[in-house]
Amino acid sequence: MWLLIDLLLVGVFAVVGRLSHYGTLTVGGWWSTAWPFLVGALLARALLAAARRPPAAVTSGVVVWLGALVGGMVLRQVAGQGTATAFVVVATLVLGALLVLPRGVLASVGARARR
Incomplete structure (x- = not known):
């Protein structure tokens, strides 16, 4: 289950990034942003x-x-795409929030339910 959720959330990261920087979204543009993170x-x-x-x-x-x-x-x-410091910082924060926080919330809810 988490595999699909993780891939979906990484895809959302790429969508948000593309829209915030380019204002439009194409499949090719999304893919060029998403594939390294998906891999x-x-x-x-x-x-x-x-x-x-x-x-x-x-x-x-x-x-x-x-x-x-x-x-x-x-x-x-390796692919010649950008890795500017600001991008690394934003990617660190956003991917962390998307990939770790949902698990933390579910773990917390599950712990409360067991009590």
Whole structure:
């Protein structure tokens, strides 16, 4: 379940970025922004799948966040796309919020429900 949610949220990150910078959205423009982060998230998910003992939801969110962020920035650099400091800061914050916060909220709600 989280795999699809993670990919969807990374896609939302790319949509918001494209719209905020260009004011329009095309499939090609979205894809050029999204693919490095999607690949980074998928690599992180593969790492999680290979783990003998799956981590807690919030921990897995941190792994996916860092994978999407670091993998995305490395792939953007290799592809000749921008990795300006301001972009890295914004991507760090937005991807962190999108990929970690939902897990934290659900974990908190689940903990309260068990009490």
